[in-house]
Amino acid sequence: MNSSPVLSLQNVVAGYGPTTVLDGLSFDVHAGERLAMIGRNGVGKTTALRAVMGLVPLRSGSLHFKGQDIAALLPHQRAERGLGYVPQTRDIFPSLTVEENLLAGLKRRPRSALDEAYALFPRLAERRRNGGTQLSGGEQQMLSVARALLGRPTLLLLDEPLEGLAPLIRQELLRAFAHMAQQTGIATIIVEQQVDEALRYAQRAVVLDHGTVVHEAGAAELLEDEATLERWVGMAVH
Numbered sequence: 001m002n003s004s005p006v007l008s009l010q011n012v013v014a015g016y017g018p019t020t021v022l023d024g025l026s027f028d029v030h031a032g033e034r035l036a037m038i039g040r041n042g043v044g045k046t047t048a049l050r051a052v053m054g055l056v057p058l059r060s061g062s063l064h065f066k067g068q069d070i071a072a073l074l075p076h077q078r079a080e081r082g083l084g085y086v087p088q089t090r091d092i093f094p095s096l097t098v099e100e101n102l103l104a105g106l107k108r109r110p111r112s113a114l115d116e117a118y119a120l121f122p123r124l125a126e127r128r129r130n131g132g133t134q135l136s137g138g139e140q141q142m143l144s145v146a147r148a149l150l151g152r153p154t155l156l157l158l159d160e161p162l163e164g165l166a167p168l169i170r171q172e173l174l175r176a177f178a179h180m181a182q183q184t185g186i187a188t189i190i191v192e193q194q195v196d197e198a199l200r201y202a203q204r205a206v207v208l209d210h211g212t213v214v215h216e217a218g219a220a221e222l223l224e225d226e227a228t229l230e231r232w233v234g235m236a237v238h
């Protein structure tokens with residue numbers, strides 16, 4: 001890629017209390033790129049996304065978004081600049097309806113922008129007056145992603161957006177994500193336990209271990225690289 005990256009982490013060190021989780025983490029994401037971040041449980045994938053959002057402070061290293069140093073910005077300031085986040089624990093408002101949840105994601109955009117979300121996830125349109133608690137797990141995930149998208153992020157961070165969903169719904173959602181990414185030019189980082197699905201969605205992948213990038217490759221290439229997957233993820237994909 002010849003363009004400068006939209007997101008760049010260099011030698012990021014971060015953790016919780018006495019524990020260092022991110023230990024010299026460096027990687028870039030380019031405009032419109034779909035990047036998979038994979039690795040075993042506990043290697044620091046969620047912490048990496050949280051550090052990008054400002055929910056975990058950097059102890060050292062640098063973090064640039066659209067060429068600017070964002071390490072000192074608060075999470076909401078990062079969101080305003082174009083970072084979207086769908087956390088591993090979904091953050092929809094259960095007491096609000098689908099439509100009210102979506103309105104909360106609009107920021108300064110007109111209400112008519114809701115049609116984008118309904119076009120992408122027709123199921124949400126059918127359930128627009130339902131409360132958050134009446135939604136299935138998959139619908140809650142769609143709602144969480146749709147709300148993040150309505151803010152028109154430059155880069156959307158998706159932490160296990162398919163977790164706990166039935167295979168058919170997983171495929172449906174991945175297709176919707178890929179379609180959305182292509183249509184809108186929004187870059188995405190996807191973290192997913194089902195490595196094969198993440199690699200089929202993504203164009204490029206970074207593999208994490210102990211809070212650092214141990215391997216980087218084209219997604220299609222890594223999908224065929226059983227030795228690397230076996231070593232760092234501990235599973236063969238098929």
Ligand SMILES: Nc1ncnc2c1ncn2[C@@H]1O[C@H](COP(=O)(O)OP(=O)(O)OP(=O)(O)O)[C@@H](O)[C@H]1O
Nearest residue numbers: 016019021039040041042043044045046047048088
């Ligand atoms: N709030 C926290 N306080 C203390 N330690 C934490 C906290 N959150 C995570 N950790 C620890 O940091 C390490 C990395 O956790 P993280 O959630 O980033 O891993 P992950 O790669 O996302 O794992 P998974 O695949 O299971 O979601 C783990 O050892 C975890 O126990």
Ligand SMILES: [Mg+2]
Nearest residue numbers: 045046047088
């Ligand atoms: Mg995680």
